[in-house]
Amino acid sequence: MNHKTITNWSGDMMFEATVPGGKIKFDADVEVGGQDGGVRPKPTMLSALAGCTGMDVVSLLKKMRAEVSAFRVEVDGNLTEEHPKFYDKVTVRYFFKGEDLKKDKIEKAVDLSVNRYCGVFEMFRSFAKVTHEIVYE
Structure with missing residues (x-):
């Protein structure tokens, strides 16, 4: 399967990307010539990681019949100081809420995403030390 994106410059530091499923506007801070009218590229990578692993976990939990009332993924990235700056x-922190949480199934779903299914997780591992934890609220 091949994915393709098209990214057009809209002036100043603004770009609009057409990706499978929609559009994303990228822009920079005002102090570096942008107009603060869109998301930043690097943090968007962190969101892609959260979305990928989150979708895996939700899908797996559904198959395992392990219900949760709320679920979120938070991703923190440490950016290097020298150019090219990268994470x-x-x-990656997985937060779960619910009555009678099936922790064994939740942990299995997260483990399967982290170590088997999430391609974005695997991509991040090629350039960053990636750790994860599960938090029950």
């Missing part, structure tokens, strides 16, 4: 350390 060298990334932490």
